[in-house]
Amino acid sequence: MLLDTASLYFRAYFGVPDSVRAPDGTPVNAVRGLLDFIARLTSTYRPTHLVCCWDNDWRPQWRVDLIPSYKAHRVVAEVAEGVDVEETPDPLAVQVPLIQEVLAALGIAVLGADGYEADDVIGTLTARAEGPVDVVTGDRDLFQLVSDERSVRVLYTARGVGNLEILDDAAVVSKYGVLPEQYADYAVLRGDASDGSPGVKGIGAKTAADLLRQYGDLASMVAAATDESSAMGGSLRAKLRVSADYLTVA
Structure with missing residues (x-):
């Protein structure tokens, strides 16, 4: 079981009252909530292994170089030679080191x-796993990892850890109209305001899904847009061409 730790401790912070504090008055609601989540997940799903995956860099410079708008709306201070400062409530920020200490103490x-x-990290560990994997996250980007063939599921926390949405191949197709392996291209086309991904202007969720069903993947779609002999309509061709630079790096 792979945990998207920041996703979970943010949810814990907003879900557990800030009246939960240490004897010295330090807020520990996120710490308590995260541990409750982990206890619930491990008792329910009985994983053989458990890893809390960590954001060593929540906004990597190499991604910003490719897409400058990437998570830009969440930056409160840019750091020239380090990790940019993310917008985080002060009572949560002081708990992040505590969370690391508690997880280490628990082994x-x-x-x-x-x-x-x-x-x-989650993507890498999933690719290397030799057995079933459950990914616990509130981030839709990780839907691309779902695979019935490899027994990879996403336990999606949007409705809360107590009411997880379990996503397999059929669930992703039912929800978005695309296969899990097409989800990354779908998100690129549609855009994602939460990550500052602009998407292709004029292409929404339905059109993105329709295009992927027709062309299979983004590369084939872009190739058709640049091929004057293809049957792609002029309006769509123009939209993709205008966004060519973005589509090349996304």
Whole structure:
């Protein structure tokens, strides 16, 4: 079981009253909530292994270089030679080091990689896993990892950890009209305001799904847009061409 830790402790912070404090008055509602989540998840799903995946860099510079708007709306201070400061409530910020200490004290593996987000760690561990994997997250980007063939599911926390939405291949198709392996291209086309991903102007969720059903993937779609002999309509061709630079790096 792979946990998108920041996703969970943010949810815990907003879900547990800030009256939960240590004897010295330090707020520990996020700490308490995260531990409650982990206890519920492990008792319900009985994973053989558990990893808390960590954002060593929540907004990697290499991603910003490719898409300058990436998470820009969540930056409160830019750091020239380090990690930008993310907008985080002060009572939560003081708990993040405590969360790391508590997880270490409990012997729960915490894994991050410098210059990368927890998503990247989760993707890498999932690709290397030799058995079933459950990914616990509130981030839709990780839907692309779902695979019935490899027994990879996403336990989606949008409705709360007590009411998880379990996503397999059929659930992703039912919800978005695309296969899990097409979800990344779908998100690129549609855009995602939560990450500052602009998407292609004039292409919404329905059109993105229709296009992926027709062309299979983004690369084939872009190739058709640049091929004057293709049957792609002029309006769609123009939209994709205008966004060519974005589509090349997204």
